[in-house]
Amino acid sequence: MDWRDIPPLSSLRAFEAAVRTGSFSAAGRELNVTHAAISQHVRGLEGRLGAELLTRDGLRLIPTDEGKALAEALTEGFGQIVGAVSAMLTSTAQRPLRVSLTPSFAEAWLMPRLGAFWAAHPDIPVELAPSCDVVDLLRDGFDVAIRYGNGDWPGVESVPLVSSQYAIVAAPGHYQAVTTGDLTELKGAHWMLEFLWPEAERWLGEYGIDISKERLTVLGTISLVIQAVRQGHGITIAPTTIAEREVAAGTLEILFKARAESSGYHIATRPGAESPALRKFTRWLLSEAET
Numbered sequence: 323m324d325w326r327d328i329p330p331l332s333s334l335r336a337f338e339a340a341v342r343t344g345s346f347s348a349a350g351r352e353l354n355v356t357h358a359a360i361s362q363h364v365r366g367l368e369g370r371l372g373a374e375l376l377t378r379d380g381l382r383l384i385p386t387d388e389g390k391a392l393a394e395a396l397t398e399g400f401g402q403i404v405g406a407v408s409a410m411l412t413s414t415a416q417r418p419l420r421v422s423l424t425p426s427f428a429e430a431w432l433m434p435r436l437g438a439f440w441a442a443h444p445d446i447p448v449e450l451a452p453s454c455d456v457v458d459l460l461r462d463g464f465d466v467a468i469r470y471g472n473g474d475w476p477g478v479e480s481v482p483l484v485s486s487q488y489a490i491v492a493a494p495g496h497y498q499a500v501t502t503g504d505l506t507e508l509k510g511a512h513w514m515l516e517f518l519w520p521e522a523e524r525w526l527g528e529y530g531i532d533i534s535k536e537r538l539t540v541l542g543t544i545s546l547v548i549q550a551v552r553q554g555h556g557i558t559i560a561p562t563t564i565a566e567r568e569v570a571a572g573t574l575e576i577l578f579k580a581r582a583e584s585s586g587y588h589i590a591t592r593p594g595a596e597s598p599a600l601r602k603f604t605r606w607l608l609s610e611a612e613t
Contacts, residue, residue, distance in 0.1 A: 329370045336363035341393035418447035423468040425452040430561035446599045459592045470521045473588040484611045485586040489565035489579040493554040500578040505529040512537050512556035516544045522559045
């Protein structure tokens, strides 16, 4: 099919509406344009096709044989389009919101809060897909992603959610706290980090620690890292939500805490993709970040 041979969709819609409603004025009201615009579209369509499509009988529009055949085909085609879109919208409304996010953010920030969203919106199921992989929202079927960085990513709309606040922690009594703000005091320590956690490496880099040059053990999840650090095997960087919870329990102490200056977590969505469920979820995320 060569779409260059097809007249403009606006002209086809105007003509179909004029035939179905019986007047340019009624068609204009349906399509939210003037009757003159409908008339112009029909004249342009007749010129494009080289055939008369409508005649007048007093105030009533009468389609020619060619016009009647075209109008019937258009009504059927537009009806199929409306049906397919309605079915897709219904299917989309019934399926869970799919959220892509990093495992550390899911565990440290979202999961302690998500119960409040479910309580407020029991009709909106949420499916979390924790991964450090960069996803294509449309291709991979995600409604929203929560990602770390500066938010300047091509092909998505991003809104700042929370700035990244991290702490370096260790088992109580095993390391001296950093009081100067210079993390080079910790060079040579045994670092323990979660597998594929780019946020941590970037944050440490802002404070002068090149983790590739340090003694490093990588474990599968932040929970395993915390367990190892509790036993005195090394130090780690953790979101402050986790760090402060462990400090309150007496299992860890904070050696250094600061906010990343250039990056943070953002809500990323496809341009124009804003279903009612997604709108409620993103508004809830932002309200949680404010509090």
